[in-house]
Amino acid sequence: MPVRFGIVGCGKITQRLALPQLKTCADAEITALVDVNRSLAEQVAETAGVAPTRIWTDWKRMLREAEVDAVAVNVPNVLHAEVAVAALAAKKHVIVEKPIATTLADADAMIQAAKTNSCALMVEQTQRFDSVHEVAHDILQRGELGPVTHLRGRIGHAGPQYWSGSGQSWFTDARQSGGGVLMDVGIHLVDLLRWLSGKQVTRIFCSSVTRQKTLTVEDNASALLEWSDGTRGSFDVSWTTQPYEVATQWYGEQGILRTAIGISPHVMIQRSQRDGDPNQPLGDPVCPPISSTSRTGGAYPAFISSIIHHTPPPVSGEDGRAALEIILAAYESARTNAWVTLPLLGAKR
Numbered sequence: 001m002p003v004r005f006g007i008v009g010c011g012k013i014t015q016r017l018a019l020p021q022l023k024t025c026a027d028a029e030i031t032a033l034v035d036v037n038r039s040l041a042e043q044v045a046e047t048a049g050v051a052p053t054r055i056w057t058d059w060k061r062m063l064r065e066a067e068v069d070a071v072a073v074n075v076p077n078v079l080h081a082e083v084a085v086a087a088l089a090a091k092k093h094v095i096v097e098k099p100i101a102t103t104l105a106d107a108d109a110m111i112q113a114a115k116t117n118s119c120a121l122m123v124e125q126t127q128r129f130d131s132v133h134e135v136a137h138d139i140l141q142r143g144e145l146g147p148v149t150h151l152r153g154r155i156g157h158a159g160p161q162y163w164s165g166s167g168q169s170w171f172t173d174a175r176q177s178g179g180g181v182l183m184d185v186g187i188h189l190v191d192l193l194r195w196l197s198g199k200q201v202t203r204i205f206c207s208s209v210t211r212q213k214t215l216t217v218e219d220n221a222s223a224l225l226e227w228s229d230g231t232r233g234s235f236d237v238s239w240t241t242q243p244y245e246v247a248t249q250w251y252g253e254q255g256i257l258r259t260a261i262g263i264s265p266h267v268m269i270q271r272s273q274r275d276g277d278p279n280q281p282l283g284d285p286v287c288p289p290i291s292s293t294s295r296t297g298g299a300y301p302a303f304i305s306s307i308i309h310h311t312p313p314p315v316s317g318e319d320g321r322a323a324l325e326i327i328l329a330a331y332e333s334a335r336t337n338a339w340v341t342l343p344l345l346g347a348k349r
């Protein structure tokens with residue numbers, strides 16, 4: 001029997017990611033679509049082949065009335081926790097868009113609700129399902145570069161208006177989004193760096209700026225990171241970069257690994273000479289083959305597989321919480337112009 005999905009929020013991420021991925025899953029069926037904008041839900045239902053009788057404008061009613069096993073939480077960030085906790089309390093598995101929530105208290109409530117109700121909670125951290133990052137993960141986990149001592153990451157795009165297709169959107173209203181570029185794409189980047197490195201951040205220093213004067217949230221930020229094993233690193237995030245780019249660099253004691261998506265997607269490894277001068281490269285750079293699709297098919301197929309096989313989802317609530325904690329620490333650092341130590345305590349949470 002297929003996993004029956006209720007999707008809350010029929011906006012861009014549902015149209016561009018959830019529906020295309022669910023379409024490829026023989027093990028999934030969409031049995032409910034919810035949006036406060038009924039005409040949008042109707043358009044999406046028609047495209048997805050969902051009957052008009054399966055549309056709701058109130059997610060609480062949907063949870064009471066629809067036959068669903070799993071709920072996708074694809075609404076503005078500040079609503080994630082309320083919808084997810086209610087869905088988990090109704091014994092539905094939950095896949096929630098990034099960021100898991102906008103406060104650690106909300107993230108904790110979601111994680112607890114999943115445990116109490118024995119349901120899966122997965123955070124949809126898209127970057128982990130890109131083939132470039134899957135290949136890099138394999139190489140780094142095998143320790144092919146020797147111990148990594150420095151790492152860097154960057155995500156830049158032209159701003160949420162180009163995603164939303166409108167000048168103003170909830171992405172730039174901190175009451176709905178929880179913040180600007182740090183909360184939007186910084187959360188992708190810190191999750192990616194945590195996952196690829198297998199390490200934890202212990203301290204952060206962040207500087208942010210609002211370059212577009214029409215905005216009230218930051219649109220560019222840079223941070224220095226200290227990791228649990230002494231690794232040092234940094235990240236940059238931007239809403240004023242064109243074209244779109246996601247790039248990471250990994251500096252090991254035996255070589256360098258670079259990843260890029262957006263501009264000519266690749267993983268590149270350059271090893272150093274072992275017997276001669278280690279400043280000299282060992283042969284030419286190696287670029288392992290990159291598939292055009294994720295080996296899992298993406299976040300939704302991976303989530304469905306975890307439900308069917310009763311295995312933990314590949315991005316846990318704790319993973320989402322850890323990424324959120326780093327971003328909240330970045331905001332605290334930018335506000336106080338000081339290093340911030342993790343875990344966060346008290347008011348910073």
Ligand SMILES: NC(=O)c1ccc[n+]([C@@H]2O[C@H](COP(=O)([O-])OP(=O)(O)OC[C@H]3O[C@@H](n4cnc5c(N)ncnc54)[C@H](O)[C@@H]3O)[C@@H](O)[C@H]2O)c1
Pocket residue numbers: 008009010011012013014034035036037040057058059073074075076077079097098099124125126163164169170184
């Ligand atoms: N993984 C990624 O790469 C990625 C990319 C973009 C957005 N996102 C995330 O996806 C989520 C949604 O973003 P989006 O780009 O689809 O935004 P969007 O504005 O396009 O869609 C949000 C939808 O939620 C609906 N909505 C708002 N309040 C609601 C409520 N109370 N009940 C039901 N529907 C409600 C809106 O009417 C809208 O249609 C956000 O959390 C965002 O951070 C993730």
